[in-house]
Amino acid sequence: MNTRKLVSWALVASAAAVGVAADRATAVTTASDPYVQVRATSGSLSGLYNVPIGDVFVFTDVDQDIFFWQAPSAVPILDGSTVVATLVSMTVLAGRNTLPSGEVRYGIDIDYQVVAGSGGVGSLPTTFELFSPTLFFDAILNATALTSGTFGGTDQNNDGITLTPGLPGGFAYTTTYGASTFQSLFDSPLSNVSGGSVGVGGPANPLFLPIGSASSMQAKLKFTVTAGDSAGGTSTYSIAPAPGAAALLGLGGLLVGRRRR
Numbered sequence: 001m002n003t004r005k006l007v008s009w010a011l012v013a014s015a016a017a018v019g020v021a022a023d024r025a026t027a028v029t030t031a032s033d034p035y036v037q038v039r040a041t042s043g044s045l046s047g048l049y050n051v052p053i054g055d056v057f058v059f060t061d062v063d064q065d066i067f068f069w070q071a072p073s074a075v076p077i078l079d080g081s082t083v084v085a086t087l088v089s090m091t092v093l094a095g096r097n098t099l100p101s102g103e104v105r106y107g108i109d110i111d112y113q114v115v116a117g118s119g120g121v122g123s124l125p126t127t128f129e130l131f132s133p134t135l136f137f138d139a140i141l142n143a144t145a146l147t148s149g150t151f152g153g154t155d156q157n158n159d160g161i162t163l164t165p166g167l168p169g170g171f172a173y174t175t176t177y178g179a180s181t182f183q184s185l186f187d188s189p190l191s192n193v194s195g196g197s198v199g200v201g202g203p204a205n206p207l208f209l210p211i212g213s214a215s216s217m218q219a220k221l222k223f224t225v226t227a228g229d230s231a232g233g234t235s236t237y238s239i240a241p242a243p244g245a246a247a248l249l250g251l252g253g254l255l256v257g258r259r260r261r
Contacts, residue, residue, distance in 0.1 A: 029065035029096040029106065031056070031133040036069060036092050039129040040077040040085035042117045042227075047077040047084040051092075053133075063098040067133065085126045088113040088230070094135050107238040108132045108219050119157040119228025126227065127166060132219040132237075139215040142242040144208035147175045147219075149235035151186045152199025157228040160193040166222035173221050175237045177214040182237075186223075206236075214239055 033053035040047050057068040068091075075087040090112040098104050116126035151172050155161035165172035171184035190198035217239055225231045 028060075029135060029137045031067045031094055031135055035067065035133045036090070037129075037131040038077060038087050038090070038114075040114070040117075040126055041129075042084050042126040043124045045079040045082060045084045045117075047079045047082075049075055049077050049087060064096060066093070066095040066097070067135075068093050083117070085117050085128065086115045088115055088232075090130075092132060094133050096137060103240060105238055105240045106135060106137055106217060107236065108135060108217060109237070110219060110221075110235045111233075112221075113230060113232035114225070115156065115230045116225040116227055119159065119226075123227035125162075125164075125224050127224045128222065128231070129166075130221040134216055134218045136216045139213055140239065140241050141213050143177070143211050143214040143239050144242050145175070145177065145182045145211045145214070145217075145237070145239045146206045146208045147183050147185070147235065147237040148201075148203055148206040149173055149185055149233055150199065150201040151223075151231075151233040152190065152197060153225060153229055153231035154197045155192065155195040155226075155229055158195050159228075160191070160195060160226065161198060161229045162189060162191040162224075162226045163198060163231055164189045164224040166224055167220065172223040173219070173233075173235055175217070175219050177211060177217045177239065180211070182211055182217075183209075208238075208240060210242060211239075 031053060034050040035053050035056045036051035038049045051069055059066045070091045071087060071089055076083045077085045077087060092110050094108040096104060096106050110132055112130060114128050153161055153163050165186055167174050169184055170187045172186035174184040175182045185202060186200060192198050217237060219235055219237045
């Protein structure tokens, strides 16, 4: 995901928000509060960072309901006054967009980087849990869905790095709609004992797949990082009425051009 592209788009949308249409459709897409949650746990220490919906930029008109948040700077995740880990950067874009073809698409896109608690003798690894907003929308009876992403990390203290997936089934990333799981990715630990970086991406050619009825969606990440090392990645999750596009178009379609009215 290109974070600078997201920022530029948000600035454009912010300027456009002054002229929001008064005749918007009755269908409304909403996002949960808190919008984003990031938890870091290391040994007996555990800290939670919440992003309230009030801190989220919102743009809405007939064709779009867009929610955008970007961390303004590195954020320490605290247990009391003790730093458990650091959220170095994060961007989350979610909402509804009407493509030029008239297809309505819902999407959640995440770009993030975290650093585990400081390394050193006796230091413990850090487990991260990152939760996107839950996006709610009018039920789609014949929905299709698509997801893809990247996942990796870098050794920061020259003692090797290991990233271990932590979600059910041994995955690092999963997408859900309602109480159902759509697709989970990254089910193998990544390790480099000699230092450097590790990473994986996929699926290589994501396609929209049928999922039945859907009226909400969420993306989740959970993984453990060796002490002092960094991890990060990107993800795209999109839901559209069948038949949906044959392949991924931009960031879940949310940044593809607006429909002309």
